[in-house]
Amino acid sequence: MLLPSKQRTLSYDLVGPERGQVVVFSHSLAADLGLWAEQVPALLAAGYRVLRTDLRGHGGSTATPAPxxxxxxxxxxxxxLDALSIERCHFVGLSIGGMIGQSLGLRYANRVNSLLLSDTQSESPPDAATFWGPMIEAINKAGSLEPIADRTMDRWLTADYRAAHPGRWKQIRDTVAGCSPAGYIGCAQAIGNFTFTERLHTVQAPVLVTCGSLDPRATPDESRHIASLFPNGRYAGFEGAKHVPNVEQPDAFNRELLQWLGSQR
Incomplete structure (x- = not known):
């Protein structure tokens, strides 16, 4: 579904019972709302209402000028949320989605019942310029994300997952390659220019921070530290997963997610 907005369109998907508690999902850089496909059936079966959104310049959401x-x-x-008259929600964010969740917890405390932040960071990584700079240069030269698609997938999912699920792996890779350059660059620049670390102690919502044990960027040690910064934070890991544990280990991720949501009822 599409929400026309000022100078852009926001894409979202809303399913589930109208009276169910709302769980909002926000995906990683270069993905789209389809990255949460493995979570939707489990949440619907448990009676939740599921809202997935696309970042600017990702999926069906149009890009605006960067940064x-x-x-x-x-x-x-x-x-x-306002357009759908949803007052409160549980929020689940992966990578940049987890950064968005921190902003919501800091600035919209009255709108979130809980936060699940997966494989994320609480401030710009120190190597942001050297990490994204060459990739942005390659994207601008090619006019697409095709040059960085395989590198991205190598960070996201293990070789074992690719061998066991080649069709799903290709779906995600095609989505990465098809992401709009403007949307990717704009969001990458957002990651390169933020810091929430020193303010997370003010977030009162319950927070679960999760991470794949093999994530090369948002590491388990860093994730445990982020969890410790929240007054009501805790940590859970996924052994053997990389940056996208909700896809790599959906059963384990869904169990953790449903237990978390159940504890917040």
């Missing part, structure tokens, strides 16, 4: 900020991307989520 973006994490707070702007969080405001996009609130805009969708």
């Amino acid at each position: 973006y900020t994490i707070d702007q991307l969080a405001d996009d989520v609130i805009e969708v």
Whole structure:
């Protein structure tokens, strides 16, 4: 579904019982709302209402001129919630989606019942410029994300997963390659220019921080530290998963997610 907005369109998907508690999902850089396909059936079976949104310039959401900020991307989520007359929600975010969740917890405390932040960071990584700079250069030269698609997939999912699920792996890779350059660059610049670390102690919502044990960027040690910064934070890991544990280990991720949501009822 599409929500026309000022100078752009926001894409979202809403399914489940109208009276169910709402769980909002926000995906990683270069993905789209389809990255949460493995979570939707489990949540619907448990009676939740599921709202998935696309970042600016990702999936069906149109891009705006770069750069973006994490707070702007969080405001996009609130805009969708407002349009759907959803007052409160549980929020689940992966990677940049987890950064968006932190912004929501800091700035919209009255809108979130809980936060699950997966494979994320609480401030710009120190190597942001050297990490994304060459990739942005390659994207601009090619006019697409095709040059970085395989590198991205190598960070996201293990070789074992690719061998066992070649069709799903290709779906995700095609989505990465098809992401709009403007959307990717705008969101990458948002990741390169934010810091929430020193303010996370003010977030009162319950927070679960999760991470794949093999994630090369948002490491388990860093994730445990982020969890410790929240007054009501805790940590859970997924052994043997990389950056996208909800896809790599959907059964384990869904069990953790449903237990978490159940504990917040």
